Amino acid sequence: IKKIIKWILTGSLQDSRLTIPSDTAMKRLLELSGVPHKLTDGKIIVEESTPLLAQLGIEKLDARKYDETSPTVDDTTDSFEFICRMSTVRLRNKCGEYIGCRMGRPEKARERKMQPAVHALYPIGNAGGRERSVNAAAEKTRVDVEVSQFICQGCRRKIIRPYCSDCNMETHELRVCGGCGYTGGEKTCPNCGKDTRGYQRTYVDVRKDWMGAISKIGKTTNVKGVIGMISETKIPEPLEKGLLRALNEVYVFKDGTIRFDATDVPLTQFKPCEVGVDVEKLKQLGYDKDYLGKPVTDEHQILQLKPQDIVVSEYAGTYMVRVASFIDQLLTKYYGMEAFYNVTNPQELIGHVVVGLAPHTSAGVMGRIVGYTKANVIFAHPFWHAAKRRNADGDEDSIMLLLDTLLNFSLSYLPEKRGGKMDAPLVITTLMNPREVDDEAHKMEVGCSFDTKFYEKALQKVNPSEVEVKIVRDILGEHPYDVYFTHDTGDISGPVTESRYVTLDTMKEKIDAQLAVAEKIRAIDEREVAKIVIDSHFLRDTYGNLRAFSRQRFRCVKCNENYRRVPLIGKCTKCGGKLLLTVSQGNITKYLDMSMQLAQKYGLSDYLKSRLRLLKKDVESLTTNDLEKQISLADYM
Ligand SMILES: [Zn+2]
Ligand SMILES: [Zn+2]
Ligand SMILES: [Zn+2]
Structure with missing residues (x-):
């Protein structure tokens, strides 16, 4: 100095x-x-x-x-x-305490697809092949499945859905007793007192249902069904729904709804120009004043987001338009009613209502779409995110169109087992009460600046509870929505709308990029970064997959039958098909070589290097067949 x-x-x-x-x-x-x-x-x-x-x-x-x-x-x-x-002026440390954080999960905004993707909750057993193709199953008139049974009051025929579309009549449910063979409507068998089942193993005329659906809808395409239903009564969806979903390229979740998943991001203020909606449209939605109370005239004015309004990704907008046209076609062609949405582009969907739902919960919250951004997230008021979740931990939730939830959700698609009723809109909150949302949202500060006292207390490092900062809880009684901000931002979704973790393709590229940044930043020890990546990510993944490999099950290529052990005849006992491993060898070794290269390049500890070498030996001993190894004659000379 x-x-x-x-x-x-x-x-x-x-x-x-x-x-x-x-x-x-x-x-x-x-x-x-x-x-x-x-x-x-x-x-x-x-x-x-x-x-x-x-x-x-x-x-x-x-x-x-x-x-x-x-x-x-x-x-x-x-x-x-x-x-x-x-110094001639009083100086203070630039930073009192440093708080480090690491990336959780990368942002996401995608339609939800089951694995494999499904258009119709309609059972086709193995008749659809590995593709679960309803079209293939419809070649047959007798498909062997477990499904619900109903007796039509009109034509007295046994059908698989609770409504007979031939007679336009209600039906009686047929339940079966596993003990004595009783069939009837009782939940408890009148003969032997056992609980009855809501479904039977039977043959379903898929061809008839499929032809009926095509004639009603007037178009056809490839539709994917399910092998079997998972609910207690195993009531299937009408095939028309599946055909219409396939025609609109949307997919169904196990509860009958169509979901769009995206990362939660809290938002309290926005500008019309940030959400791609013009001022006039926003005025119609109730945004006539800006956050300071001035009339809205300019798209750069800052508006206070209404607590149940949400801003979704542009991609969510285009997907929801497809969902809306599915609903409209379902209303007109299947239910014989008028179309409701009549939308052709995301702008026309603005002002429509969705239901937001968090995984592991069963209470949805209504929200209204007021705009779109390029960011792959759902922007919504912190109260709204908190209302959906048991805690607002910045996670990923789903939205669905309200009419889809009302029309297509049914409890009878959901399994009886514990947890089966989660991630389903069993109840929907229409008007959110800020007092009733998780109190994590009540701890959010609401002022537009911090006073000097706050900084002085920070310097003394006092307990946060000893500092007076105005938070939501203080204003809950009178005006809970008067939430302000300390710093304005140029664009809520910019400048980066997609993180590098998402745009980079392979794990190698991601690691190389991360280490390249680490090498450039003086405060970061790139060796430590390499060590942490190997230790907490790659090694764990490899050990986990090694265990999964040794405990894996075997699958038939043709009929998908699952085996815990390979049957003695060495092939599928049901259809004679070839058996395959369910966990591939590549799964175990995918990160191993990369880890070894990193350990070499950054000169990591001998301990870590030898752990990797031992692991590689373990993997090799498990996956290479010593008996098949080719040995040249020269090896014996
Ligand atoms: Zn009938
Ligand atoms: Zn019985
Ligand atoms: Zn098989």
């Missing part, structure tokens, strides 16, 4: 512009301490030099306060304390 002061004193000052003869070592010091400067004609120029000079105690290059003898640097003085003694 003394050297740098001496050097600066050789410079000259013009207003606040400091010019000093260049010196490589000193220039590096300026770089390391983050002093903005430039190099011109062999001279270093600091345009705004007053803060620098004041901190060094040589304001206006006046060296009077600077004296070779005092203050002195001794062992107990750190550089910050030393500068404090030199």
